[in-house]
Amino acid sequence: MRLSQMLFVTLRDDPADAEIPSHKLLLRAGYIRRIGSGIYAYLPLMWRVLQKVSQIVREEMNATGAQECLLPQLQPSELWQESGRWDTYTKAEGIMFSLVDRREQQLGLGPTHEEVITTVARDMIRSYRQLPVHLYQLQTKFRDEIRPRFGLMRGREFIMKDGYSFHADEESLKKTYQDMYTAYSNMLRRSGLAFRAVEADSGAIGGSGSTEFMVLADAGEDEVLYTEDGKYAANVEKAVSLPAAAETSPFTTYEKRETPGTDTIEKLCNFLKCSPTQIVKNVLYQTVYDNGLTVLVLINIRSDQEINEVKLQNELTKLAPQFGAKTILTLTVPNAEAQETWQAKSLPLGYIAPDLSDDYIAGSKQVNSQFVRLLDQTAVELKNFVTGANESGFHVVGANWGEQFKLPTLTVDIRKAKLGDRSLHNPEQTLQTARGIEAGHIFQLGTKYSEAMGATYTNEQGEEKPLVMGCYGVGVSRLAQSAVEQSYDKDGIIWPVAIAPYHAIITIPNIKDAQQIAVAEKLYTELNKAGVETLLDDRDERAGVKFKDADLIGIPFRIVTGRAIANGQVEVVKRANRESQEIAIEEVVNTLQQWVKDAITG
Numbered sequence: 001m002r003l004s005q006m007l008f009v010t011l012r013d014d015p016a017d018a019e020i021p022s023h024k025l026l027l028r029a030g031y032i033r034r035i036g037s038g039i040y041a042y043l044p045l046m047w048r049v050l051q052k053v054s055q056i057v058r059e060e061m062n063a064t065g066a067q068e069c070l071l072p073q074l075q076p077s078e079l080w081q082e083s084g085r086w087d088t089y090t091k092a093e094g095i096m097f098s099l100v101d102r103r104e105q106q107l108g109l110g111p112t113h114e115e116v117i118t119t120v121a122r123d124m125i126r127s128y129r130q131l132p133v134h135l136y137q138l139q140t141k142f143r144d145e146i147r148p149r150f151g152l153m154r155g156r157e158f159i160m161k162d163g164y165s166f167h168a169d170e171e172s173l174k175k176t177y178q179d180m181y182t183a184y185s186n187m188l189r190r191s192g193l194a195f196r197a198v199e200a201d202s203g204a205i206g207g208s209g210s211t212e213f214m215v216l217a218d219a220g221e222d223e224v225l226y227t228e229d230g231k232y233a234a235n236v237e238k239a240v241s242l243p244a245a246a247e248t249s250p251f252t253t254y255e256k257r258e259t260p261g262t263d264t265i266e267k268l269c270n271f272l273k274c275s276p277t278q279i280v281k282n283v284l285y286q287t288v289y290d291n292g293l294t295v296l297v298l299i300n301i302r303s304d305q306e307i308n309e310v311k312l313q314n315e316l317t318k319l320a321p322q323f324g325a326k327t328i329l330t331l332t333v334p335n336a337e338a339q340e341t342w343q344a345k346s347l348p349l350g351y352i353a354p355d356l357s358d359d360y361i362a363g364s365k366q367v368n369s370q371f372v373r374l375l376d377q378t379a380v381e382l383k384n385f386v387t388g389a390n391e392s393g394f395h396v397v398g399a400n401w402g403e404q405f406k407l408p409t410l411t412v413d414i415r416k417a418k419l420g421d422r423s424l425h426n427p428e429q430t431l432q433t434a435r436g437i438e439a440g441h442i443f444q445l446g447t448k449y450s451e452a453m454g455a456t457y458t459n460e461q462g463e464e465k466p467l468v469m470g471c472y473g474v475g476v477s478r479l480a481q482s483a484v485e486q487s488y489d490k491d492g493i494i495w496p497v498a499i500a501p502y503h504a505i506i507t508i509p510n511i512k513d514a515q516q517i518a519v520a521e522k523l524y525t526e527l528n529k530a531g532v533e534t535l536l537d538d539r540d541e542r543a544g545v546k547f548k549d550a551d552l553i554g555i556p557f558r559i560v561t562g563r564a565i566a567n568g569q570v571e572v573v574k575r576a577n578r579e580s581q582e583i584a585i586e587e588v589v590n591t592l593q594q595w596v597k598d599a600i601t602g
Contacts, residue, residue, distance in 0.1 A: 181211060311416075
C-alpha cells in the first residue's frame with residue numbers, strides 16, 4: 001500500500017480524553033477514531049492488525065477441532081430469564097444494552113452468548129454419540145460500561161472470540177479445557193506477547209473453575225500475584241495465601257478498657273501499644289438480593305487484613321437461596337444515609353464487637369432481622385485479642401473465641417491476598433506482584449446453564465442428563481491494544497512482527513530524486529511479491545516527518561532509500577531496538593524474508 005493513497009492522518013499531540021499510552025498512541029497514529037463514548041472506528045491500519053489477530057485465533061481454535069459459527073447479536077430476554085441472568089446483567093451489573101421492539105418484546109444486545117448457544121444445544125443435541133461438541137465465533141459484543149475508558153480496553157463495543165463446548169461428563173470437559181489452555185497460550189505467544197496464565201474468579205459467568213490469560217503491562221487494570229517458582233499465579237480477586245504470622249498478644253486477662261478517640265485501627269494500636277495482628281476488626285456490609293431483600297452482614301477479620309469484596313460477594317451469593325433469592329444486586333458498606341433506613345438505634349461505629357446484637361436492626365419485610373455473621377480465617381486462631389466493646393470510646397482486651405465471644409458458624413476466606421504474603425503451596429515462597437491486562441478467560445461452566453435451560457442428552461444407559469459445558473473467550477480488539485501497551489517507546493508503537501499491520505515500510509527521503517524512487521519502487525514490488533507486507537511512503541513530505549510517522553505507527557522494519565544507494569545499498573532500521581545497518585539492495589528481499597520468518601516462528 002502507498003501512503004499517498006491511504007487514509008492516513010497522524011496527530012502531533014496526545015488527545016485530551018486518552019489516559020494510557022496505548023490509547024494515546026492508537027489515536028495519534030491513525031489506527032482508531034472515537035465516534036462516541038466507548039465507541040471507535042477501526043481504521044485501515046487497525047483493521048489489518050485485527051485481521052491478523054483473528055487469523056491466529058482461528059488457526060489455534062481450528063487445530064483443536066472446534067467449529068466456527070456465527071450467533072445472533074440480538075437476543076430475546078426470555079432466554080436470559082430462563083438462565084436467571086436477566087436481572088444480573090440489566091440491573092445488578094447493568095452491562096447489557098436492553099431494548100423493547102415494536103411488538104413490546106424485550107431484547108438484549110449480546111454481551112456474551114451462553115444462553116443462545118445453550119438454546120442451540122438444547123434443540124440439536126440428543127445423544128451422547130454427538131458429544132463432545134465445540135463451537136466458536138468471532139463477533140462484535142456490546143457492554144454498557146459505567147465508565148468507558150482506555151480506548152479498546154474498556155469500550156462499549158468490541159470484537160471477541162467466544163467459544164462453548166458441550167460434554168457428557170466432567171472428564172471430557174477437563175480435556176477440552178486443557179486444550180483451550182494450550183490454544184490460548186499459543187495465541188498469545190504467536191502474537192508476540194509476554195503473558196501469564198492465572199487462577200481467576202468466574203464472576204457472573206459462573207462455573208467451578210477458570211483461568212485468565214494476562215498480558216503483562218504496567219497500565220494493566222488487574223493485579224496478578226505469583227510466586228517466583230512458577231507454581232502459583234492468580235488474579236488478586238481470586239488469590240489465596242498465608243498472611244504474616246500474628247504477634248503474641250501482650251494481654252493475658254480479659255478486661256474492658258476506655259479507649260477514647262480510637263475509632264481507627266492505627267489510633268487503637270498507638271493507644272494500646274499493640275500490633276494490628278492482635279486486633280479483630282468488625283466490618284458492616286449491606287447487600288440487596290434480587291428479590292429486593294436487604295441483608296446486613298457483619299464480618300470479623302484480623303485488622304491488618306483487607307476484605308476481598310469479590311470473595312465476599314461469592315460467599316453471599318451462595319447464601320441467596322436461604323433468603324429466597326438467586327443473586328445479589330448490590331453490595332456496599334452502608335453510609336449514614338443507608339443506616340438510617342434499617343437501624344433501630346445508633347451504631348457504635350469504630351467500636352463494634354463481634355457480638356453486635358441483632359436488635360440494632362429494625363427488621364421489616366424489606367430488611368432481614370438478623371445479621372449474617374462471617375468469620376475470616378485470619379481471625380479464627382487469635383488468642384487474647386483486642387476488639388470493640390459495642391460502646392463508643394471502649395474496647396476489650398484479652399478476649400477469646402468460645403469464652404467472651406461465640407465463634408460464628410460461618411468461617412470463610414474473604415481476605416485480600418497481597419504482596420509479601422506466604423504461598424500456600426510453599427510458605428518459603430512469598431507472593432510477588434505484577435500488573436496485567438485480561439486478554440482471555442476460560443471457564444469450566446459445568447451444568448449451570450444446561451440445568452437452568454433444560455439442555456439435556458441421553459446417555460448410554462438411556463438416561464436423560466444435563467449437558468456439561470465449558471466457555472472460552474478472548475478479546476481480539478483488547479489483545480491488539482494490549483500489544484501496544486506492552487511495547488512502545490517515546491516515539492511510538494513497537495508492534496510484534498506477527499500482528500503488525502505491515503512488516504516493512506520503505507521511506508523515500510526525497511521524492512524528487514529519480515534514483516531513490518526507482519530503488520524504492522523495485523523493492524516495494526519485490527518485497528510484497530515475496531510475502532513481506534510492505535508500505536511505501538511516497539508522500540511529498542520532509543524526510544524527518546516520514547521518519548517520525550514510521551516510528552509512530554510502529555512498523556517493524558524501515559527501509560530508507562537515501563545516500564547509501566550510491567554504494568548499492570539501503571539503510572534498514574529495526575523498530576524494536578533501533579539497530580541500523582546498510583544492506584546491499586539485491587540482498588534486502590531475502591534478508592527481510594528471513595527476519596520476518598524468524599520473528600513469527602521464533
